[in-house]
Amino acid sequence: MAKATGLTHNQQIVFDVLSHADRPQTAYEILGSELAHENGLKAPLTIYRALEALVDKALVHRIESLNAFIACDHEPHPEPAAFLICRNCRKTHETTMEACSGIFQATARQQLFTVEQVTIEMSGLCAECQAQARS
Amino acid sequence: MAKATGLTHNQQIVFDVLSHADRPQTAYEILGSELAHENGLKAPLTIYRALEALVDKALVHRIESLNAFIACDHEPHPEPAAFLICRNCRKTHETTMEACSGIFQATARQQLFTVEQVTIEMSGLCAECQAQARS
DNA sequence: ATCTATCACGTTATGATATAACATTTCAAA
């Protein structure tokens, strides 16, 4: 759970909620959390604004295929992350994809496309849920 | 624009709409299209059901970061596709990512994770929109 | 031929995700 500085009050609350969660949280799940409620965050827009700022600061990643958000596992990083997302328990593992950066860049360059943002998400079953399925 | 067989009436309509579109379409954009309207498709669920079947058949891909759908550029393929998505005009280029498959598999294997679905989306500016921005 | 299981489809309602518009507060730089 990374520490963060220079956050506003609302951003800090939202970041704390995500940092303590063991899987990605939707904006409305964050809104419904005890921590958010205790601190007076009670409108969706409040959450979305904080999330936008946190994503800009690269402290939080948006998981597109879940419409949810997860605190970054590492120090804030510009390079693309990849996520292994369990479709059963939603637990999500973050990893970097440096090995693919060159391939992505080459692909984009071929199309004269300027990449600003890369999303890599792999959905499937985590080890625990596979074991559970077998039992 | 690929041809498709074994589609139901609704699926064929939705597929035709996507095939003629020059960029990904949301379910509600499809719903609002002339072709859909002419053919009596008038409820969101009708569109979503057809889309689900088309995605299952791999004739259509879902673009997670747009909540939209695009007809597959190629013959139906099981291997993951990657998309270059212009944030300005939304035009989207599909390409395959065979070069990354090994890396993805290795990453998953390390976590004992079974991958079922891979999403690769790159957002940025297409060549046309870059030129336009400069002028 | 008709029964029955299955699948696609229709219809209505509702749930879930996200943003627009505008007012107010905060707070630090000038």
Add this chain to the structure above:
DNA sequence: TTTGAAATGTTATATCATAACGTGATAGAT
């Protein structure tokens, strides 16, 4: 102290997606 930018509050609304339940077409079994 003024004042301007950023953050926040509040209300309303837009956008995306599915639940629940009923109907009609199709096809194999009897």
